[in-house]
Amino acid sequence: MPDEDTKQTWCQLVVNTSNFLAEQPQSRAADAILPSINRAWTEEEKHELIEAFGHKKRTNLAKSGIKCLLLGFEGDRTQADVIFLCRLLDLIFTHFSNDNDRKKEKYVVKADAIATLCRITRKRVFLTVDVTDEPAIDPYLDELLWKLMHSIGLKDSRVNLKVRMGGLVTPMCKLFVRKDELPEAFLPFFIKASRSPRNGQAIGRHEGFMQRLMAKIKMLDPSDQTPQVLLLDKHLQLLFFTLKNKRTRTHLLRENICKYLLEVLRRHLAASSNSRPTRLLSSLFGTFDKSLSAAHTEVVIGTIAILRLLSNFKKAREELKNLQVLEICSRELKEFWSDEWKTGPKARIVDSLSALCLRCMSPLPYPLETRRFPVDFPLPTATPSTPGGHGRVRNSSSINISFDNGRSSDEDNMDEEDEAFVRDDDEDGKEGGASDDDEGKDDEETNGALPKTTRLNPQQLAKYAPFFVENEQGTLQPTFSMMYQTNQETWRTTCEKTRHVMPIHHHLPIEMFNTPTRVREKTAKTTNNMKKMIIEELDKPERSTNNQVIFDLDTAAFDGLPGPELPFPSANVKLDTSKDLQFDSRFESGNLRMVVQVAPTHYELFLSPDVNQLRDHYQWFFFQVSNMRKSVKYTFEVVNCLKTSSLYSQGMQPVMYSMMEAANGWRRTGENVCYFRNLYINENEEKKNLEEQKKKKYYYSIRFNVTFQNTGDICYIAYHYPYTYSFLNSSLCLLRKRKQEGVYCREDVIGHSLAGNPIKMLTITTPASAADIANREVIVLSARVHPGETNASWIMQGILENLLCRQSNEMYRLRETFVFKIIPMINPDGVINGSHRCSLAGIDLNRVWDRPNEALHPEIFACKAIIQYLCEVVNKKPYVYVDIHGHSKKWDYFVYGNNAADSWRADDLVDVLGTGQLEEEQHLALPRALEVTCAGRFNASECRFNVARAKESSARVNVWRQFGVATSYTLESTFCGFHKGQNSGYQINTSDLKEIGRDLLHSFLEMNKN
Incomplete structure (x- = not known):
């Protein structure tokens, strides 16, 4: 393709089409197009038509570009005219789809092709339904229109809303009711439109x-x-x-x-x-x-x-x-x-x-539906003068409540039954694809006002200057302040310094975290697990109402028991024969509220809520089990999960640590693992509005069997490999002690959590003068804003181990090239207290980056201030910002970024084919580098770059929008395993997660090549 349009020689068909679009409908210009309507176009003609009308306006043509083509549909066009325009639009969109040219494909979608087609199709349907002269209707045009509606609709996340707002629902119903012969593409598109609850209701009510x-x-x-x-x-x-x-x-x-x-x-x-x-x-x-x-x-x-x-x-x-x-x-x-x-x-x-x-x-009534959780944390009041302050924390984040209701990034808002109708070519339920969640009033417009954001003033920013002293003093002087203070601490002392709200009965053994998990474990077999489970349930006698409660945190939480070190079990330990299994979760990151024995070896486990939570989050579990007998098959069933699907139904297993086999570390465990909606229903929730009063809350079970190898063992079972705040502090001390010569590492406390736990940031580079530091780019990394995503901490552990202790050319170049600002655990309170998603404020901290409150969200307030100081005082935007997370429904690891051309807000659309092309490409910098450095683990096909309105208050989007960091990402890692490369079919372990951290570091060098 030539660099300048002036060098382009347009074929006669392109010139005729341009003249046709420039004239009014029914003009004589249409006569030149008529011969080309039914004939096949040559490859040269196709190429030039795509170049002329597929994206931007072209010079030397009276009318060109996709917007002009769509405008050509308006007015009183003949059937022949519309057929020609449909053929041209179909050629363009099919070409971009077949070539996987997502940029230009999205350009067609953003030009609102669906809205234009809705208007044309609506007129066409009324004509088709009411016409008495059948020969006057060309069925080929109907086929073209519905084919275009379906193919473009698959790529338009707002298609259902546009169908409704374009008044097409009623005409489609009429067509379905009155016509026996329907265009082939009509039913697939009609089905897609009916996925929206509002559309489905309107269709069902049609006479x-x-x-x-x-x-x-x-x-x-x-x-x-x-x-x-x-x-x-x-x-x-x-x-x-x-x-x-x-x-x-x-x-x-x-x-x-x-x-x-x-x-x-x-x-x-x-x-x-x-x-x-x-x-x-x-x-x-x-x-x-x-x-x-x-x-x-x-x-x-x-x-x-x-x-x-x-x-x-x-x-x-x-x-x-x-x-x-x-x-x-x-x-x-x-x-x-x-x-x-x-x-x-x-x-x-x-x-x-x-x-x-x-x-x-x-159904069974949820046994905890009327019982108040006994653990609480008194929250401070936000003063009106505090940025982001809205009074009490329960109303502190309007974005959290009104935009996405605090939904997780890996929740697709799809009913379990809906999944039966998701086909391979359907974007519903995929991150960034079309979904049924188009019904909120906030989505009614595509160019609404952005949410308000806050910035610190220069006086407020000044207090963060000590965390950037390298810019004034350089890094030639070693840092001793924290090293000698912490080297002498024992593991017990480190644990005792951790401030908690949930009760702590004993401390976990340090060996639980220090033993590597190098064993490769294949994904578990899931064949017929559900069948075995249901047959077992059907053959059981009716459930007793007097099941024994084995463990109840509500009564055990504050029983005054001391917190001694847990004795190490031995082979000659005596069983308590008066009881069956014994449970506990009164340790750091533990999460178990109640255990009910429903059969001799079948135990139902109820998880504790996040402290002060506004919206229920049940997924992370971590508990201790003891008093077991060897070779007995026990069934554990975590019964109050909320997500409609899980990787536990696809081969994922929980992890277990045996005190008698401590040398093996954490291992995957559990047979016949399955995930399903159980019989518990909660009908007594606090009702917020009339619509919610009509809804029941259903619960889902993670069910698995465990056969212990040692009688009288003490075992820990968790959703994923645990990583506690105490271990982070202990690990930082050890890593600083082991760090390579010539590595500069400073540990700062940039703030304190609500419970008073330090939020730490590490600055890592090589010793250099202030002038040299000024020439180095800054990379900002953060993790563990969501406590239940422990895989994020293991990735961060890999990053720290490589940067501080690994002696290699790559690590040397990284430290020489960049200054790293690393916040390894944003949400220590949530981690310590066994929460899945929230801080002690009871909300998702990754939904308050737009307006963090210093009193209520000190963790995000400090993190955002660090980035603002870097951008506005140091005058350096982060070279790249990566916030590390875990994903509970997908395999491998991948990233989410920000593409203005794929934003909910029309004003964000940059001219991707003109002056904005460079900016549009920047969001691909990290994924392209990861594809080069670790193609065997990184899954580029799962990457998404859409900017959803519901995510405006997240770290990824806010750092991009408010501070202009085009290379701002969320890195998502699976909890389960890999679907590609030499790791395919294996579950992920801590060694894999650390290697992902190393992969990420290598990708920064790859980015720096370009």
């Missing part, structure tokens, strides 16, 4: 829609032709999303929808398994149609998802039980769905049938 839908389903159901069965699957998807409307659901329940769906399920179950006797003969003689079986399988999965949705409601659940759904599912699981189905849709059927059984069992 005659449900009757027409059920008539089509009943007509397609008996067919054994693959296209018809696939069409049935699409109609079942529509049924699922429209059934979320209460009025629609009530009407269909009166029409015996449950009975009919069970009949559909039985018919297609029989047709989907080629192991059935009726299919055996055709399978042996090679006449079995695998594509037909796959189509029946999709119908089965969809039907079960609908039945699971219905079973959430008491009337439907009772009807299903009367129809013997438990017996049907149990018989299917035991007789036909054998262990041969390892993965894929067949395995999904087994898990879905198991989940349906659970849904149809009688």
